[in-house]
Amino acid sequence: MYLPSFSLDGKLAVVTGATKGIGRAIALGYAEAGADVVLIARTLEDLEKVKKEVEALGRQAFTICNDIKDYKKIIAKVDELLGERPIDIWVNNAGVNIRSQALDVTEEEWMHIVDVNMKSAFFLAQAAAKKMKGNNKGKIINVSSVGGHMALRTGVVYAMTKSAIIQMTKNLAMELGKYSINVNAIEPWYFPTALTETLLKDEAYVNDILDRTPLNRIGKLEELVGTAVYFASDASNYTTGQTLFVDGGMTIYGF
Numbered sequence: 374m375y376l377p378s379f380s381l382d383g384k385l386a387v388v389t390g391a392t393k394g395i396g397r398a399i400a401l402g403y404a405e406a407g408a409d410v411v412l413i414a415r416t417l418e419d420l421e422k423v424k425k426e427v428e429a430l431g432r433q434a435f436t437i438c439n440d441i442k443d444y445k446k447i448i449a450k451v452d453e454l455l456g457e458r459p460i461d462i463w464v465n466n467a468g469v470n471i472r473s474q475a476l477d478v479t480e481e482e483w484m485h486i487v488d489v490n491m492k493s494a495f496f497l498a499q500a501a502a503k504k505m506k507g508n509n510k511g512k513i514i515n516v517s518s519v520g521g522h523m524a525l526r527t528g529v530v531y532a533m534t535k536s537a538i539i540q541m542t543k544n545l546a547m548e549l550g551k552y553s554i555n556v557n558a559i560e561p562w563y564f565p566t567a568l569t570e571t572l573l574k575d576e577a578y579v580n581d582i583l584d585r586t587p588l589n590r591i592g593k594l595e596e597l598v599g600t601a602v603y604f605a606s607d608a609s610n611y612t613t614g615q616t617l618f619v620d621g622g623m624t625i626y627g628f
């Protein structure tokens with residue numbers, strides 16, 4: 374039989390930033406594929422809503438209402454919630470951006486973006502890997518951005534953190550391979566979410582995006598979930614340290 378399984382039946386996935394946009398889409402996609410899901414975000418009302426959506430799909434949902442900058446508390450809450458239940462999949466999705474020009478970046482902006490997008494992502498990946506190591510298997514998926522691969526006008530600090538996520542993915546994949554833990558990254562171009570809402574309301578900005586996007590349209594969230602399910606499933610068991618662009622062709626656009 375050559376078709377590998379894309380099923381996540383019986384798996385447990387943890388998704389950071391799981392109440393809106395890309396994180397919510399991934400969490401629901403995972404539930405549709407058979408996984409139980411731990412949802413992490415800072416807004417309780419939103420967490421309860423997505424919890425109900427996961428349960429409506431017949432899967433178990435757990436919620437952790439906490440800022441990932443307090444990653445030690447997140448890790449303690451995961452332990453408290455799950456006990457001995459293994460974590461099969463960890464998605465570092467939560468991310469923020471403050472779109473300042475390089476000459477205007479403040480230290481506070483720097484610290485906030487770096488703490489959420491890079492420091493928290495690393496230490497949560499480290500904690501997940503420590504648990505997965507005991508089971509000699511696991512899938513860590515990091516959400517980077519095209520902005521980590523090429524210079525966009527959406528802020529240098531955000532770009533630095535997204536580029537760091539790509540390199541973190543490679544180094545973790547190298548070190549964790551001996552425990553059969555796969556580490557991969559997704560690099561999205563533009564998708565309609567709260568994070569990009571303001572940008573995508575600007576017709577001139579959208580036209581600039583489309584001018585550089587061979588598929589000539591903004592992505593649909595369901596078109597990103599497939600990649601996240603692939604990286605979470607047995608279908609990707611021999612794929613690690615990789616970054617997959619889900620970008621409408623933007624990164625190959627020359628002239």
Ligand SMILES: NC(=O)C1=CN([C@@H]2O[C@H](COP(=O)(O)OP(=O)(O)OC[C@H]3O[C@@H](n4cnc5c(N)ncnc54)[C@H](OP(=O)(O)O)[C@@H]3O)[C@@H](O)[C@H]2O)C=CC1
Pocket residue numbers: 389390391392393394395396413414415416419439440441442466467468469489516517518519560561562563564565566567568569
């Ligand atoms: N949308 C896009 O076009 C692109 C997005 N990306 C990346 O995808 C990821 C998701 O982005 P997107 O879905 O657009 O973002 P949204 O702002 O739409 O959603 C962010 C999610 O993360 C949660 N969140 C934000 N900050 C924190 C925090 N400090 N601690 C815990 N949870 C947090 C939010 O809930 P709450 O506020 O309640 O905590 C929400 O659930 C990010 O890493 C982003 O960089 C990459 C390329 C393109």
Ligand SMILES: C[C@H](O)[C@@H]1OC(=O)[C@H](O)[C@@H]1O
Pocket residue numbers: 469470472518519520527528561562563568569
């Ligand atoms: C494609 C980028 O990641 C995009 O640019 C932004 O400023 C938003 O934060 C999105 O992440």
